[in-house]
Amino acid sequence: MTATSTPADLAGAVRVLRPLLADRLLLAGDAGFAAARQVWNAAVTRQPAAIARCTDGAEISAAVRAARDAGLPLSVRSGGHDWAGRALREGGLVIDLTGMRGVTVDAAGRTATVQGGAITADLLAATTPYGLATATGVVRAVGLAGLTTVGGYGPLIGRYGLSLDNLLGASVVLADGTTVTAGPDDDTELWWALRGGGGNFGVVTELRYRLHEVPSILTGMLMFPLEQGAAVLSGHAEIMAGAPDELSVMTGFLPGPSGPLAFLCPFWCGEPAAGEQAIARLRSLGDPIVDQIGPMPYAAALSMFDRSMVDGNHYLLRTRWLPDVPPPAVDALVTAATEITSPFSALILNRFHGAASRVEPAATAFAQRAPHTVLEVIAAWQPGEPAEPHRAWAESTATALDELALPGGYPNLLGPDDEDRSRDSYGANLSRLLAAKRHYDPDDVFASAVPSLFGQ
Numbered sequence: 001m002t003a004t005s006t007p008a009d010l011a012g013a014v015r016v017l018r019p020l021l022a023d024r025l026l027l028a029g030d031a032g033f034a035a036a037r038q039v040w041n042a043a044v045t046r047q048p049a050a051i052a053r054c055t056d057g058a059e060i061s062a063a064v065r066a067a068r069d070a071g072l073p074l075s076v077r078s079g080g081h082d083w084a085g086r087a088l089r090e091g092g093l094v095i096d097l098t099g100m101r102g103v104t105v106d107a108a109g110r111t112a113t114v115q116g117g118a119i120t121a122d123l124l125a126a127t128t129p130y131g132l133a134t135a136t137g138v139v140r141a142v143g144l145a146g147l148t149t150v151g152g153y154g155p156l157i158g159r160y161g162l163s164l165d166n167l168l169g170a171s172v173v174l175a176d177g178t179t180v181t182a183g184p185d186d187d188t189e190l191w192w193a194l195r196g197g198g199g200n201f202g203v204v205t206e207l208r209y210r211l212h213e214v215p216s217i218l219t220g221m222l223m224f225p226l227e228q229g230a231a232v233l234s235g236h237a238e239i240m241a242g243a244p245d246e247l248s249v250m251t252g253f254l255p256g257p258s259g260p261l262a263f264l265c266p267f268w269c270g271e272p273a274a275g276e277q278a279i280a281r282l283r284s285l286g287d288p289i290v291d292q293i294g295p296m297p298y299a300a301a302l303s304m305f306d307r308s309m310v311d312g313n314h315y316l317l318r319t320r321w322l323p324d325v326p327p328p329a330v331d332a333l334v335t336a337a338t339e340i341t342s343p344f345s346a347l348i349l350n351r352f353h354g355a356a357s358r359v360e361p362a363a364t365a366f367a368q369r370a371p372h373t374v375l376e377v378i379a380a381w382q383p384g385e386p387a388e389p390h391r392a393w394a395e396s397t398a399t400a401l402d403e404l405a406l407p408g409g410y411p412n413l414l415g416p417d418d419e420d421r422s423r424d425s426y427g428a429n430l431s432r433l434l435a436a437k438r439h440y441d442p443d444d445v446f447a448s449a450v451p452s453l454f455g456q
């Protein structure tokens with residue numbers, strides 16, 4: 001892959017795009033530019049030259065062509081939640097899909113179609129009145145295209161798989177500006193690559209999902225003193241090793257009023273009495289100081305997380321895939337919680353199991369289909385604070401688990417500084433994925449896409 005070496009012709013791109021987009025083309029210095037540039041992680045300082053707020057596929061296609069002709073680095077932004085800020089490139093043109101958040105539900109056919117900029121909240125607001133949902137992540141502000149095309153771990157993973165396992169098809173504007181449909185009966189190689197290879201092949205303008213009846217789930221928060229963290233994590237690992245598909249449980253350490261607290265956040269999407277029993281077992285792992293469990297609609301359950309990991313702080317993430325969470329991993333995590341450097345930082349573990357683990361590894365580009373636990377090490381601090389202690393904490397926490405970890409990690413959470421690990425995530429699928437990239441984006445127009453795989 002070669003990067004463009006000719007000087008960028010911003011004026012040329014503006015000449016083409018201004019008549020199409022009018023004041024939806026924002027240039028650095030314009031009113032509204034700074035707000036449009038803002039992403040979830042305020043530590044991202046990259047300054048694009050222009051932001052094209054597109055509202056349909058034709059505008060996206062024009063923006064892709066204009067950026068290429070002008071030699072401008074191109075990037076794509078939906079929910080703005082990539083921690084590494086890959087939706088922005090220095091001096092580049094951002095294709096901003098925040099004005100494309102429409103959702104159409106076919107309740108009888110159990111499908112939903114979303115535009116490329118829709119966030120999780122948009123989809124669930126449209127499906128909840130029908131008692132329907134699909135497998136999403138836990139945070140409602142996360143963009144669906146970014147989430148789904150790389151993975152999509154979440155509360156329904158055991159029963160319905162990853163978000164990408166629920167995708168039925170997608171429309172994509174490719175690097176040459178043409179539009180194609182990816183699906184089981186359409187462009188099948190793109191269809192394979194798009195389910196794990198993320199934004200590397202084009203701009204996704206539409207995604208179609210399978211929906212499921214999820215009228216209500218049993219969920220909430222159990223929080224325990226830090227001293228009970230080892231028992232909570234070990235017990236969680238044991239319970240999840242034999243967990244039914246209906247049960248998913250996030251665990252780890254979250255900020256509390258006077259230091260980190262261990263937590264269990266169960267999600268039960270099945271028959272309620274069996275859910276009560278499963279949750280009683282989790283509750284008995286310690287003496288909860290917070291115990292708020294009850295039935296609620298899926299979308300309401302996710303709203304629990306609206307105020308965690310807020311926009312505007314500075315963040316750095318590290319991640320590992322652990323096959324299991326044996327005692328040495330528990331010890332390392334408890335040590336990390338004890339040595340946490342910020343009241344905003346957290347350690348979160350999610351188990352990949354059930355339906356997600358019954359998909360053949362070669363069926364989609366996402367390759368790690370054996371049951372495993374994803375560890376997220378989230379260092380968070382306030383603007384103005386020195387980053388170094390928090391960065392060092394995240395690095396040493398992740399490194400302490402290296403010997404126990406699988407190769408690779410969840411590519412959505414691996415930054416551009418972790419490209420080798422990102423490539424390792426694809427195992428036997430890597431060569432097919434790289435071939436798809438060479439085929440669909442031979443000039444690496446989408447060089448800053450998540451996942452970072454291609455040496456940019």
Ligand SMILES: Cc1cc2nc3c(=O)[nH]c(=O)nc-3n(C[C@H](O)[C@H](O)[C@H](O)COP(=O)(O)OP(=O)(O)OC[C@H]3O[C@@H](n4cnc5c(N)ncnc54)[C@H](O)[C@@H]3O)c2cc1C
Nearest residue numbers: 078079080081082137138143145146152153199204449450
């Ligand atoms: C607070 C928080 C919670 C999270 N929770 C979960 C979770 O529960 N489960 C989980 O699996 N992940 C989770 N993630 C990770 C998240 O899924 C990824 O960071 C994802 O890439 C974010 O997508 P976005 O559209 O919001 O990001 P953006 O920053 O807008 O985009 C990131 C990248 O996605 C690609 N992209 C986005 N939109 C398009 C499009 N329309 N077409 C083509 N490419 C596109 C581009 O490569 C872009 O660089 C979470 C992240 C955060 C910060």
